Amino acid sequence: MIEFKKVRKVYPNGTVGLDNINLTIHPGEFVIIVGLSGAGKSTLLRSINRLHEISEGEILIDGKSITAAKGAGLRRMRRDIGMIFQNFNLVKRVSVLRNVLSGRVGYHSTLRTLLGLWPKKDVEIALEALSRVNIREKAYARADELSGGQQQRVSIARALAQEAKIILADEPVASLDPLTTRQVMDDLKRINQELGITTIVNLHFLDLAREYGTRIIGLRAGKLVFDGPVEEATDDVFSEIYGRKIKKDELLGDVEEA
Amino acid sequence: MSQTQQAAAPKKMGRMIKTALWLIFFAALYIWSFTGLEVEWKKIMESLKIVNKMLAGIFTPEWGFIWEDEGVLDNMLVTLEIALLGTTIAAILAVPFGFLAANNMSKRYPILPFVEARFPVISWIGKRILNVIRTMPELIVAIIFIVGVGPTAFAGVLAIGLHSIGLIGKLYSEAIENMDEGPMEAITACGGSRLQVLWFAVVPQVLPEFFSFALYKFEINVRAASILGMVGAGGIGTPLLFALKGHDWHRVGAILLVVIIVVFLIDMLSGAIRKRLV
Amino acid sequence: MAAETKQIKTPSKLRFTIIFLVMAVLYVFSWRGVEADIGSLIEGWPYIRDLITGMWPPNWKYFERILDPMLETLRIAIIATTFGAILSIPFTLLASRNVFPNTWVTNSARSFLNFVRTIPDLLLAGIFVALLGIGPVAGVAAMTVFTFGIITKLAYESVETIDPGPLESMTAVGANKWQFIAFAVVPQALPAFVAYVLYAFEICVRAAAILGLVGAGGIGIMLSETLETFQYQKMATIVLFTLVIVIVIDSISSRIREKLL
Ligand SMILES: Nc1ncnc2c1ncn2[C@@H]1O[C@H](COP(=O)(O)OP(=O)(O)OP(=O)(O)O)[C@@H](O)[C@H]1O
Ligand SMILES: [Mg+2]
Numbered sequence: 001m002i003e004f005k006k007v008r009k010v011y012p013n014g015t016v017g018l019d020n021i022n023l024t025i026h027p028g029e030f031v032i033i034v035g036l037s038g039a040g041k042s043t044l045l046r047s048i049n050r051l052h053e054i055s056e057g058e059i060l061i062d063g064k065s066i067t068a069a070k071g072a073g074l075r076r077m078r079r080d081i082g083m084i085f086q087n088f089n090l091v092k093r094v095s096v097l098r099n100v101l102s103g104r105v106g107y108h109s110t111l112r113t114l115l116g117l118w119p120k121k122d123v124e125i126a127l128e129a130l131s132r133v134n135i136r137e138k139a140y141a142r143a144d145e146l147s148g149g150q151q152q153r154v155s156i157a158r159a160l161a162q163e164a165k166i167i168l169a170d171e172p173v174a175s176l177d178p179l180t181t182r183q184v185m186d187d188l189k190r191i192n193q194e195l196g197i198t199t200i201v202n203l204h205f206l207d208l209a210r211e212y213g214t215r216i217i218g219l220r221a222g223k224l225v226f227d228g229p230v231e232e233a234t235d236d237v238f239s240e241i242y243g244r245k246i247k248k249d250e251l252l253g254d255v256e257e258a
Numbered sequence: 259m260s261q262t263q264q265a266a267a268p269k270k271m272g273r274m275i276k277t278a279l280w281l282i283f284f285a286a287l288y289i290w291s292f293t294g295l296e297v298e299w300k301k302i303m304e305s306l307k308i309v310n311k312m313l314a315g316i317f318t319p320e321w322g323f324i325w326e327d328e329g330v331l332d333n334m335l336v337t338l339e340i341a342l343l344g345t346t347i348a349a350i351l352a353v354p355f356g357f358l359a360a361n362n363m364s365k366r367y368p369i370l371p372f373v374e375a376r377f378p379v380i381s382w383i384g385k386r387i388l389n390v391i392r393t394m395p396e397l398i399v400a401i402i403f404i405v406g407v408g409p410t411a412f413a414g415v416l417a418i419g420l421h422s423i424g425l426i427g428k429l430y431s432e433a434i435e436n437m438d439e440g441p442m443e444a445i446t447a448c449g450g451s452r453l454q455v456l457w458f459a460v461v462p463q464v465l466p467e468f469f470s471f472a473l474y475k476f477e478i479n480v481r482a483a484s485i486l487g488m489v490g491a492g493g494i495g496t497p498l499l500f501a502l503k504g505h506d507w508h509r510v511g512a513i514l515l516v517v518i519i520v521v522f523l524i525d526m527l528s529g530a531i532r533k534r535l536v
Numbered sequence: 537m538a539a540e541t542k543q544i545k546t547p548s549k550l551r552f553t554i555i556f557l558v559m560a561v562l563y564v565f566s567w568r569g570v571e572a573d574i575g576s577l578i579e580g581w582p583y584i585r586d587l588i589t590g591m592w593p594p595n596w597k598y599f600e601r602i603l604d605p606m607l608e609t610l611r612i613a614i615i616a617t618t619f620g621a622i623l624s625i626p627f628t629l630l631a632s633r634n635v636f637p638n639t640w641v642t643n644s645a646r647s648f649l650n651f652v653r654t655i656p657d658l659l660l661a662g663i664f665v666a667l668l669g670i671g672p673v674a675g676v677a678a679m680t681v682f683t684f685g686i687i688t689k690l691a692y693e694s695v696e697t698i699d700p701g702p703l704e705s706m707t708a709v710g711a712n713k714w715q716f717i718a719f720a721v722v723p724q725a726l727p728a729f730v731a732y733v734l735y736a737f738e739i740c741v742r743a744a745a746i747l748g749l750v751g752a753g754g755i756g757i758m759l760s761e762t763l764e765t766f767q768y769q770k771m772a773t774i775v776l777f778t779l780v781i782v783i784v785i786d787s788i789s790s791r792i793r794e795k796l797l
Contacts, residue, residue: 049447079449089440094462102458106449114457155444162448288618291611295672305669312667339566346563393782395746397658398775401763405587406580411570416577485658488750492570495658499750502662510663514655521654 001026002048002166002198007057009043009222017043018054019222025215027165030192031200032213032230036242039219041202045168048200049081050074061166079106082159082197084169084188088151092144096135096154099143100126103158122161129160133187149180156187160195167191169201173208181205185212206238308505315507316514323512330494330516336411337493338520340486341479344418345426349472352423356430356468359384363434384431392424396482400491411492418479418486425478429471430464437463470535473528480524484517591772598770599777602758606777609754612675613744617737619676620683621729624691627684628729631692634703635721646692653685657743661752672753679744683736690732691725698724731796734789741785745778 004023010016017040025031033041046052048059050066058067066077082103090099104122105113130136133153138146143154152172159167169188173181189212192199203209209216209230216233218226218241226233226241324330357363359381366376400417407413441459450458487495494513501509629635630645660681664674698721706720748756755774762771 051443051447075449075451077449078447081447083444083447085440085444087440089438089444091441091459091462092438093466098462102445102450103448105445105451105454105458110451110453113454158444158448287614291614294607295611295615295676296608297673298669298671301669301671302673305667309667336569339569342562343566343570343572389783390779393742393779394775395742395778397746397749398759402584402587406584407573407576408580410576412572412576415570415572481654481656485656488658488662498659498662502666505666510666514659517656517659518651518654521656522650525650525654 001060001062002200003060005058005060007047007054007059009040009047009052010055016222017052018047021057021224023217023224023227025198025200027198028192028196029198030189030212030214031198031217032209032215033200033202033217033219034204034206034209034238034241035219040222041219042170043222044219045170045200045202048166048168049078049083051083075106079162080165082162082164082167084152084155084159084167084172086171086174088148088155090143090151090154090158093142095140096130096143096146097123097126097139099154100129100139100157100161103129103160103162106162125163126157126161129157130154132160132191133157147180148176149183152176152180152184153187156184156191160191164197166198166200169199171202171204174204181208188212209233312505312507312510316511318508319511319515320506320508321512323509324516330497330512333487333494333497334484334516334520337483337487337495338480338524340411340414340418340483340491340493341476343415344483345422345472345476345479347415347419348422348426348475349468351419352427352430353468355384355388355423355427356434359388359427359431360434362439381431385428388424388427388431390424391421392428394421394424396421397486397489400486401489404490409490409492414483414486414491414493417491418483422475422479426471426475429474430468433464433467433471434460466535470532473532473535477525477528480521484521587768590768591775593769594772594776595767595769596773598773602755602774602777605748605755605758606781608672609744609747609756610741610781612672612679612747612754613737613740616676616679616744617683617733617740619680620736620740621687621733623680623684624687627688628691628695629717629721631688632695632721634696634698634700635717649685649688649692652681653689655681657682658746658750661747662750665751670751670753675744675747675752675754678747678752679740682743683740686736686739687729687732690735691729694728694732695721695725727796731793734793734796738782738786738789742782745782 002023002025004021007018007021007023008016009018019040021044033044035041043052047054048061048066050069054067058065060066061077061081064077066074069077091102101118101122104118104125107122108118127136127139130139133156135146135150135153135157138150138154143151146154156167156172167188172188173184176184185208188199188201191197201212210233213230216226216228216230216237217224218233218237220241220243226237228237322329361378361381364378364380366378369377369379396417399421400413403413403416403420404410407416437460441463442455445455445459483493483495484498485495487493487497488499490496494517497509498513500506501513627645627649631642631649633639633642636642657678661674661678664677668674668677702720702724703716706716711719744754744756746756746759748754748758749760751757755778759771759774762768762774
């Protein structure tokens with residue numbers, strides 16, 4: 001469970017990133033955050049695992065405050081939160097397996113991981129994670145030999161190998177073509193359903209949001225302007241979140257399933 | 259129409275004045291340079307008489323000198339060893355300097371009160387240190403080490419090891435500044451410690467480039483090491499200096515031949531490896 | 537299918553092991569070859585420390601004596617860079633494939649260049665001192681060859697990356713080689729060329745500062761003089777002065793270079 005309590009974030013230059021956010025996300029939900037560019041979607045997501053610090057308020061994860069956590073405690077909490085980025089953030093020069101294994105750094109002492117003494121079990125977990133996203137055969141390929149969609153699946157595998165309870169995905173499909181977009185979203189959805197991992201995704205495409213989300217959160221200028229199940233997120237609601245009519249290019253359009 | 263012409267005229271004038279000023283500057287610079295140089299033509303003419311003898315000597319190298327004990331090859335080997343060890347020492351010592359000098363690896367501090375702008379103080383200091391190291395000529399560094407350990411090849415190793423930190427550290431820091439910072443964020447988000455972030459996100463990205471820069475500096479250092487002997491720091495430079503002073507052109511020819519071939523081969527080999535690295 | 541199963545096997549570490557072993561042997565061999573002796577460094581450390589502490593405070597009065605040799609160093613660098621730059625122009629063009637499509641021409645120009653660049657700067661200086669006698673002229677000659685090598689290498693590489701459009705249009709209008717060079721190559725390549733000349737000048741000043749060690753003029757002569765007579769405070773003045781000059785020239789020149797490129 002993730003709880004935002006009166007969270008406010010002001011950037012050093014005075015921009016208000018988040019404005020009095022109160023929010024509770026329950027285990028197993030598939031939440032999609034929408035909003036205009038600059039609305040604060042990334043800020044919200046990144047404050048959950050404290051890649052960004054918040055200025056006021058508190059964020060609790062399963063009842064424990066990540067805002068107050070420090071050092072090893074903070075790393076321990078981050079271990080349970082996987083993150084997927086728009087541009088994958090893989091180390092391109094090393095193998096896929098090494099990238100996935102790096103998701104497990106939080107489980108072992110620094111020394112042990114630096115020496116590369118991964119337990120056999122970890123390698124199995126990593127390979128298992130790769131199987132789950134259907135790219136096990138690429139385990140020993142260099143990450144930059146993979147296509148964009150495959151690379152994003154590697155980063156999903158990294159979050160899986162991490163055995164995270166929560167997955168945060170910041171525009172995971174923004175640099176992918178429509179077809180791969182669906183494959184990656186399907187992977188995320190399947191993982192959410194099969195493993196019960198709470199998933200929070202920032203998205204730009206409204207039809208994708210409706211299709212995959214169970215709950216939609218709308219942000220506008222750092223404020224929470226909509227929060228409800230996907231059925232309630234009508235076109236009118238979206239127009240309100242965006243402050244104008246929805247344009248065609250905010251829809252991904254129909255693509256046949258691969 | 260007339261307006262644009264009016265505007266163009268002063269602009270053209272300005273450019274002409276600027277060109278004229280540059281011309282005067284260069285004219286003055288060259289007059290100063292040439293007239294100031296003390297050239298004793300008579301002495302030069304005197305010396306030039308040996309040019310025939312010299313060329314004849316250089317092109318008929320003393321072959322025996324190449325293979326003999328303590329000859330050209332033995333000394334050239336020492337030169338290569340100096341370059342290898344010196345570069346390696348520098349390549350290792352330059353790592354902390356590279357990280358110190360990279361402006362994305364340390365915090366930025368506000369230096370002025372009430373001003374938003376932050377400044378990477380640590381990186382700035384690191385860059386200055388590297389600059390000073392680079393500016394100290396390695397021959398002078400060699401001479402200083404000779405005072406400590408005597409006129410040996412080891413002094414040459416130490417000199418190259420210290421001096422090369424400057425350039426290698428600078429290149430390292432640029433590699434670190436140019437790397438993709440995304441993976442660092444990813445490892446942090448996985449719950450990695452600072453060291454783990456360094457090891458899993460930074461090192462794999464920069465290591466091949468570090469190797470490549472060290473190799474590049476090795477190429478340069480083979481040249482540098484072959485003249486260290488001129489101040490007594492071991493290698494081929496010492497017999498070269500003796501041969502030059504004694505006007506023993508056959509020996510100069512033998513040394514030149516070996517230096518050129520070895521440097522050429524090292525450049526080729528190292529260049530081929532570097533191409534595969536990055 | 538076969539390729540897939542092959543890929544999933546862990547890659548062999550054999551190559552890595554071989555490289556590691558070869559390097560280890562090389563290092564052991566080199567360590568012995570140079571008779572490296574950490575003990576001698578520890579023993580000799582007091583002497584080095586004395587030298588460095590003995591340099592302080594620098595002998596400021598000595599500054600007057602070294603001003604002239606320092607100016608001589610600068611003169612050597614200026615003249616040599618100019619000569620080197622002039623010499624490099626024809627060779628740059630000859631070595632550029634987009635100016636001379638004939639590979640025979642470019643290859644021989646490049647081979648000559650590679651040959652010139654293999655000769656270390658002080659070795660050149662030593663030869664020219666033997667040839668021209670002790671004095672700044674030997675320094676000018678050596679530094680000319682040295683800067684020629686640097687400038688030509690950088691310049692032809694940049695000439696090869698210029699926009700081919702103007703080259704083609706000059707060929708299309710039937711220009712001869714001279715017109716081709718004057719109207720299509722020079723305008724495009726000039727800023728970079730000037731930048732490389734400045735860069736070579738920076739390197740040349742550093743190199744010229746030590747030329748005197750082998751008798752080729754400039755401040756280096758005073759350097760070996762003070763060192764041989766253990767006048768460390770004077771030596772400190774020389775070293776500091778050289779550092780200041782080099783840093784000032786570097787920063788001015790690199791600022792201009794940034795504007796040019
Ligand atoms: N490091 C920063 N410093 C100052 N302001 C920032 C910083 N990062 C983001 N902001 C500002 O905070 C606001 C929210 O940014 P955020 O990145 O969360 O938006 P977003 O909804 O993710 O947008 P996008 O869809 O373009 O990714 C924006 O106005 C942005 O300009
Ligand atoms: Mg964003």
